[in-house]
Amino acid sequence: MSISTLSRRNFLKTAGVATGGLVLSVALPGNALAEKGIMKDANTTLNAFIHLDDNGDTTIYCGRCEMGQGISTALPSAVADEMEADWQRVTVKQADGDEKFGPQATGGSASIRVMFQPMREAGATAKAMLIAAAAKVWKTSAENCYAEKHFVFNKINQQKLGYGELASIAANMPIPEKPILKKKKDFNYIGTDLPRHDQGEVVVGKRVYGVDTKVPGLKYAAIIHCPVLGGSLKSVDKADALNMKGVSNVVVIPRFDIPFGSIGGVAVVADNSWTAQQAVKKLKIEWNLGDNASYDTQAYKKQLVANVEKPATLAAERGNIESAFNAAKHKVSATYTGGHLSHAPMEPNASVVWVQKNSCEVWASTQSPADIQKVLGQYLKREPKDIVVHVAMAGGAFGRKFKCDYVHEAAVISQETGAPIQLIWSREEDMRTGYYHSINAQHIEASMDENGKVTGWLHRAAFPSIGTLFNPSLVRSSAQTLGDITNHLFGIENFRAESGDAKAHTRIGWYRAVYAIFYGFAFSTFADELAHKAKKDSLTFVTQLFDNNKNKDQQEQVQRAKKLLATVAKKSAWHQRAKLPKGQGIGLAVHYSFQSFVAMAVHVEVNGDDIKVLHVDCAIDCGQILNTDGATAQMEGAVVMGMSLALSTEITFREGAVVNSNFHNYPVMRISDMPNVRVHITDSDESPTGLGEPGVAPFAPALSNAVFAASGKRYRDLPFKPMAV
């Protein structure tokens, strides 16, 4: 399918029609996106594809990557809705990596924010052309026709024509300048609980993930990586591995020192994955461990704490914090920490790559096909567009599969052996060779007057930032990285943010909710501590903190945050908490991140060291809602991930290397830990924002506050109950 170049003013063109159907390439001028701050390059066009066969079968391509967040249902359902397509006739296909699909890098909870409008316009355009086609057949005007459920109807004589019958005529209709979008009250699918399009395949084991790719002549590889970032191979004795039946090659993969390139390792190729995995264990390897060989997270965290408990580098300032502190009635301070986290999706890193003389084809679970094209292009010295990337369903990703080191490695092995290679990382390698959530420390000092009003807030944070991936010499996080501290919605007149030193000794990456995990934890936990000091009800106290915000630009956000907090307080019976049995408590938190708002009320029972989460009330406001069931599922998942990181998961480094290896010493939440989660959705007419990440942030602080309410014990370090590894 080839697409003609689109002029900037052109909203839509029809493209090559192979089978007499309609293929729509819908383009928006890049500057529409630039205006929204989504794309920098105003010349990039954005395309979505609808393929309508002349039997009525409709294929809608999803350009964003699916990893369980439901985007491949949500966005295509918006297309179908505007198109008046019958969802039963729609097949959703995952688009290959191609810039014609617009930005495909799937992260930052951005898919709906960026793509909702263009996808709706794609659908509306198709509908307009189908109506025009019918009007032509009936020799009437478009005004006399309307579309419904895969048919166009004639208002005058009640005749109808199916979309399939109209497809090839529609393909030659003019493209509407500005397609008319439906009114909210007329939606068929948007805002409903439309089930995921792929569940039927999942429950019979037919959904194909990246790890499931099979191609003729496939060879299987396993890998062991250099345990320390920046280290290199000193020697490898391959003999025992090569002697194993079924093993064909041992391939050394040098470190490819670009952000998403391999950290360096040794791979074994065999005729099945199991043999390859066994053979890797037989390699006798010595590494030069390099500069990071002394990295020890316990010592490092202490250093971070020291760095935030003394003056650090100024990032932002408002008012005069010194005079506020001098005039204080109460002064409160606290330090919060958190450890590295591994994403640990259930599907470990996996891909198939086949490098041939004149082609390179990739099948991968990925969040960013364009980065695969870039990295492989750079490695193979080919044009990115010559790297064909088939985007596979990811068995979870959470930010890890944004980086394509594992795909790059498969490409190296394939180039070396000439065979198509499936490289699957073992769980151990997945856990030990990550792009980890930043280890972090924050120190907050605040002053209050005699009425318990917060007058000053000093916030120091130290953590190796994701920026260190791109610039390893960074010594501390930038003022911009601390922006979500500076712009927090609490109204604080005298404020200062400082950035403490924190060099990176491992690869830092985006982990579901990213910095909001620890920002949210510090802000909402500290607010609860202040309320306690001021002898005020935490809900009233936090509401007041929002009310103190006089920044005009933040008023709308403040109101939305406050409203959600009130919602969860009500739903959790916060006001009757005095009646709870001994040992039980409720904690509240609300956090704004990725342009969405999420509040949680966590109800716990504490018995000695034992923390049992009984109920979670979760309120969300992400503007207009696309799929209520999908939104609910994202919140249920966020609670589980939030609980894992609040209670038990932490990646520990000793002598430069990760100590954790598998789920026995990286204890993620299991079914018996599952609380009863109730999700309360605020639907509004605001433009929709995403939900993949924002739900994670409020859980840990709400839990800390709940445990404090229940037992008087305050947890300030994530995870609360680290496992000794």
Added chain:
Amino acid sequence: MKQSMMINGKEHKIDVDGDMPLLWFLRDRLEFTGTKFGCGSGLCGACTVHVNGQAVRSCVTSVSNLVDKEITTIEGLSEHGDHPLQKAWLNNNVPQCGYCQAGQIMNAASLLAVNASPSEDEIDTAMQGNICRCGTYQRIKKAIVEAADTLSKEV
């Protein structure tokens, strides 16, 4: 003569190293990829299949132990994808990424085979070995209860 096992009602010769775990025999040799690899150490449940009706972690079960045994994988749990659990999974829109779900369903099926109406605690105990990193546990519980209900009405 080669040894064999029955997989989803069909006989398959064991033509691989006897130490190979069933998981890899299924995935790489027979290309039945519905059964998933999650940890390789019996810690996550993603690879759960039935051996003579009982839930087993296929990543730690060598094929040499399965001679003449009856294996059921997710592909063979029901002929038309209509096992009460599969229906309940759809009804509750359980899967997120779905990667763990074959293991969850197979494990739950083996639970219901011995305990037709499990209590919530019994569900927790039986399903504790199956990790869902996406966090679908609440729906898994609901779906199991619903399937148990359906089954009890069938009898």
